[in-house]
Amino acid sequence: MKRMSWFNVTALTLGFAFLYLPMLVLVIYSFNASKLVTVWAGFSTKWYGTLFQNEAFLDAAWVTVKVAVISSTFATILGTMAAYVLVRGGRFMGRTLFSGMIYAPLVMPEVITGLSLLLLFIGIGLDRGVLTIVLAHTTFSMCYVSVVVSSRLVTFDRSLEEAALDLGSTNWEAFRLVTLPIIAPAVISGWLLAFTLSLDDLVIASFTSGPSATTLPIKIFSAVRLGVSPEINALSTIMILIVTVGVVTASLVTKRNAIRAQNDAQAAERAAN
Amino acid sequence: MRRTTLILIPYLWLLVLFFAPFLIVLKISLSDAALSIPPYTPQLKDGISALIRELDFENFVFLTEDDLYWKAYLSSLRIAFFSTVLTLLVGYPIAYGMAKAPDEWRATLMMLVILPFWTSFLIRVYAWMGILSNEGLLNQMLMWLGITSEPLVILNTTTAVYIGIVYTYLPFMILPIYAALDRLDASLDEAAQDLGCTRTQAFWLVTIPLSKNGIVAGSFLVFIPALGEFVIPSLLGGSGTLMIGKVLWEEFFNNRDWPVASAVAVILLLILILPIVLFQRNQQKQQEAEQ
Numbered sequence: 001m002k003r004m005s006w007f008n009v010t011a012l013t014l015g016f017a018f019l020y021l022p023m024l025v026l027v028i029y030s031f032n033a034s035k036l037v038t039v040w041a042g043f044s045t046k047w048y049g050t051l052f053q054n055e056a057f058l059d060a061a062w063v064t065v066k067v068a069v070i071s072s073t074f075a076t077i078l079g080t081m082a083a084y085v086l087v088r089g090g091r092f093m094g095r096t097l098f099s100g101m102i103y104a105p106l107v108m109p110e111v112i113t114g115l116s117l118l119l120l121f122i123g124i125g126l127d128r129g130v131l132t133i134v135l136a137h138t139t140f141s142m143c144y145v146s147v148v149v150s151s152r153l154v155t156f157d158r159s160l161e162e163a164a165l166d167l168g169s170t171n172w173e174a175f176r177l178v179t180l181p182i183i184a185p186a187v188i189s190g191w192l193l194a195f196t197l198s199l200d201d202l203v204i205a206s207f208t209s210g211p212s213a214t215t216l217p218i219k220i221f222s223a224v225r226l227g228v229s230p231e232i233n234a235l236s237t238i239m240i241l242i243v244t245v246g247v248v249t250a251s252l253v254t255k256r257n258a259i260r261a262q263n264d265a266q267a268a269e270r271a272a273n
Numbered sequence: 274m275r276r277t278t279l280i281l282i283p284y285l286w287l288l289v290l291f292f293a294p295f296l297i298v299l300k301i302s303l304s305d306a307a308l309s310i311p312p313y314t315p316q317l318k319d320g321i322s323a324l325i326r327e328l329d330f331e332n333f334v335f336l337t338e339d340d341l342y343w344k345a346y347l348s349s350l351r352i353a354f355f356s357t358v359l360t361l362l363v364g365y366p367i368a369y370g371m372a373k374a375p376d377e378w379r380a381t382l383m384m385l386v387i388l389p390f391w392t393s394f395l396i397r398v399y400a401w402m403g404i405l406s407n408e409g410l411l412n413q414m415l416m417w418l419g420i421t422s423e424p425l426v427i428l429n430t431t432t433a434v435y436i437g438i439v440y441t442y443l444p445f446m447i448l449p450i451y452a453a454l455d456r457l458d459a460s461l462d463e464a465a466q467d468l469g470c471t472r473t474q475a476f477w478l479v480t481i482p483l484s485k486n487g488i489v490a491g492s493f494l495v496f497i498p499a500l501g502e503f504v505i506p507s508l509l510g511g512s513g514t515l516m517i518g519k520v521l522w523e524e525f526f527n528n529r530d531w532p533v534a535s536a537v538a539v540i541l542l543l544i545l546i547l548p549i550v551l552f553q554r555n556q557q558k559q560q561e562a563e564q
Contacts, residue, residue, distance in 0.1 A: 008370040012382070015367035019389055019443065022400035025410060029403065039408075082283040092280055101287040107549050109501020111518045112538045115525060116294030119535070122311050123297055139290040142283070171275060200393050203503055207525075217395050224395075224508065228403045236396040243391045251384045 023240055030233035047234040057235065060219040064199060067130060067215060071137035072194035078138065079145025079194070080187055086146065087153040105143040113140060114207030121208065128210030136208040137201065141194035148193060152186035192250075302535035303328040313531050332536035341520070342537065346544065348515040352431065352506075353499040356438035360495045361488065363439055364446035368487075369480075371447070372454035386451075390444045397441050398508050405433050405509070429511025437505040442498070446491040453487025454480070486559045493552035500548075501541060517541055 030048075034041035051057060082102055089095070105113060117136045118128075126132060156179070164174040180187070202217035209215060223232055304313040336342040371382045389397060404410045405428040412424040427433050457480065465475035481488075503518035510516065517537065525534040 004370075004373060004375070007366075008373045011366035011370040012374070015363070015370070016385060018363070018440070019385070022404055022440065023389070023392070023397070025404060026396070026400045036408075078283050078286055081279055082287075085280050085283060089276070089280055094284070097292075098280075098284055098287070101291050103553075105291060107497050107545070107552070109498070109518060109541060109545070111501055111503050111521045112298070112542060115521065115534060115538055116298045117290065119297045119301060119531070120290070120294040135290060139286070142286070146283075196391055200395070202395055203522075217393070220395055220399070221504075221508075224399050224402065228399075228406070232399065233403075236393070236399065239393055239396060243393075244388065247384060247388050247391055251380065255380060 026233055027237045027240065030230065030237040032230060032233075035230060047230040048238075051231050051234045054231065056214075057216070057219060057231075060214050060216045063130060063213050064216040067133050067137060067205075067213075068195050068198035071134045071198050072141060072191050074134070074138040075141035075145050075194040076187060076191040079142040079190055080149050080183075082142060082146040083148075083150035083153055087150050102143050102146050105140045106147065108140075110201070110203035111207075114204040117204070118207040127212075128208060129213045132208045132210070133205050133213060133215065136204050137194075137198040140204065141197050144193050144197060145187075145190035148190040149183060149186045152183045156182060298535045298538055300328070301532055302332055302539045303330065304532050305329075305331065306530050306532050311531065312529060332532045333540070335533065336536055336540065341515075342517075342540075345515045345517045345520045346540070349500050349502075349517040350544070352434060352438070352514075352516060353496050353502075356435050356442075356499055357492050357496040359435060360439045360442055360446045361492060364443055364491065365450055365488070367443075368447045368450035368454055371451050372457070383451075386444050386447050394441060395504060398437050398505055401433065401437055401440065401509060402428060405436070428509065429513065431510065431514050433509035433511075434506050434514050434516075437509045438495070438499050438502065441505065442495040445494040449490040449494065450484055450487040453484040457483050486555060486562070489555045490552070490559070493548055493555070497545065497548055497552065500545065 029040075031043050031045060032040055033044035033046070082098075086099060086102065114136070117132075117139070121128060121132050121135075160178050160182070161174050164178045165171070169177065200217065201215075202221050205215045206218055206221075209218065220232060220235065223229055301313055306313055367386075371379065371386070374382055402409075406412075407424040407426065407428070409428070411427070412421075415421050415425065427436075461479050461483070462475050465479045466472065470478060501518045502516060503522055506514045506516040506519045507522070510519075521534055521537045521541070524530050524537060
C-alpha cells in the first residue's frame with residue numbers, strides 16, 4: 001500500500017469541503033431561531049413546524065411526488081424498450097433518427113425542451129397541468145433510462161437468451177425470465193435516476209405546468225427569488241437527509257452484494273478444488 | 274410483428290413529444306408576433322399556403338439588430354468557457370487524489386462525489402445565496418479575519434455565477450477524469466520516472482495526455498449545459514449577468530414574444546451543434562479504444 005502524498009490529501013480535503021460545506025451551512029441555519037438567516041440566534045426547530053403547516057408547500061410536494069412516480073415508471077418502461085431496440089433491434093428504417101432522438105435530450109438545454117413542449121401542448125390544445133408535466137418528464141427521463149439500460153444490455157451474454165429460446169420459451173418469456181432479472185439493477189437505477197430528475201426539475205416543469213399544478217421546485221424557486229428564507233432551509237435539510245439516507249443505503253447494499261458474490265465465487269472455487 | 278410494436282412505441286413517443294415540438298419551434302421562429310391566442314401568425318388553421326407564404330426571417334434579423342441578443346450569446350459562451358476551465362482546475366486534483374487513494378476508500382469517495390448529483394440542483398444553487406450575500410457567511414468570515422473592512426459584493430455578480438456553475442457541475446468533471454485516471458497503468462508513470470523524468474515532468478508528459486479523453490468528456494459535460502443555464506444566472510447572477518437561457522425565459526414569460534423566444538432557441542441550438550458533435554466523436558473514440 002502506497003502512502004498518499006500530502007498533495008493528494010489536500011486536494012481531497014479541500015475538494016470535499018467545497019462540495020459539502022455549503023450544504024452543511026444550509027442544514028445548520030435551518031435550526032436557527034432568527035428569521036434573519038445570516039445571524040445566529042440560538043437553536044430552534046420552529047421552521048420545521050411552520051413548514052409542515054404551510055399548505056401550499058405540502059400540496060406542491062404531493063404533486064411533485066405524484067408526477068415523479070408516474071413519469072419515472074413510464075420512462076422506465078419506454079426507456080427499457082428503447083434500449084432493447086437500440087442494442088438488439090438490428091437495422092430498421094429511421095434507426096439513425098431514433099438514436100439521435102434518444103441522445104439529443106441528454107444535451108438539450110432545458111429552456112429549449114421546455115419551450116418546445118409547451119408550444120406543442122398549446123398547438124394541440126392540451127390544458128397544462130399534471131398530465132402535461134408527466135408527459136414532459138417521461139420524455140426526457142426515458143432517454144436517461146435507455147442510456148443506463150443499454151450500457152448494461154451491451155455487456156449482456158446473449159447466449160443465455162438463446163438458450164432459453166432453444167429450450168422452448170417465447171420471446172416474451174425469455175425476456176421476462178432471463179433478460180429482465182439480469183438487467184434489473186440497471187432498470188432500477190434507471191427508475192431512480194428518472195425519479196430524481198423529475199423531482200428536481202424546475203425549468204421544464206415551469207414551462208409545461210399550468211396554474212392548477214405547481215411542483216415543489218417551482219414553489220421553492222419563486223420563494224427564493226425574494227431571498228433566503230429559513231423555511232426553505234428546513235425544506236432543503238429534509239430533502240438532503242432523504243437523499244443521503246437513500247444513497248448511503250444503496251451503496252452499502254451494493255458493497256454487501258459485491259462481498260457476497262466474492263465469497264460465493266471463492267466458495268465455488270474451493271469446492272471445485 | 275412483436276418487433277415492430279417494440280420499435281414503434283418508443284419511436285412514436287419521441288417523434289410526437291421530442292421531434293414534432295422542434296419543428297413547431299422552428300416554424301414559430303419564422304412567424305410574426307400577433308395579438309391573438311396563441312400570440313403568433315400565421316397559424317396552422319390559416320391553411321398550408323398562407324403558412325408557407327407568410328414565413329420570414331424577420332425575427333432572426335431582429336436578433337442581429339438588437340445588441341441585447343448577441344451580447345447575451347457572447348456572454349453565455351464566455352461564462353460557459355471560463356467556468357469549464359475553472360471546473361477542470363478544481364476537478365482534476367480531486368479526481369487525481371481519488372485515483373491515488375487506497376483501494377478501500379475508493380467506493381466511499383465515489384459515493385461522496387455522486388451524492389451531490391442526487392441532491393436537488395436548485396437547493397445546491399440556493400445554498401450559495403446565503404453564503405455569498407453582503408451579510409452572508411463568507412463576508413462575515415472575511416471581515417472577522419480582517420481581510421476586508423467592507424463586505425464584498427459577490428452575490429448578483431458574474432463571479433457568483435462562476436462559483437455556482439463550478440459548484441453544481443463539479444461531479445460531471447470529476448467522474449470522467451477519475452474513470453480515465455483509474456484505468457491508467459501506474460507502471461507507465463514509474464517507467465517515465467525511471468527513464469529520468471521528474472515527477473512533475475512525468476505528470477505532464479504521461480498522466481495528462483493519457484487522461485485526455487476524460488478531460489475532454491468532462492469539459493463538454495460542463496460546457497454544454499452551462500451554455501443554456503437558467504437557474505444559476507437567475508438566482509446568483511442578478512440583473513447584471515446576461516445569459517441566453519435567462520433571456521429566452523424572460524422573452525417568453527415576461528414579454529410574451531413567442532416568435533422571438535423561438536428564434537433565440539433556434540440560434541442557441543445551432544451554437545450547440547458543434548460542441549455536441551465534438552463530444553459525440555470523443556465518446557465514440559473512447560468506446561473504440563476500450564474495445
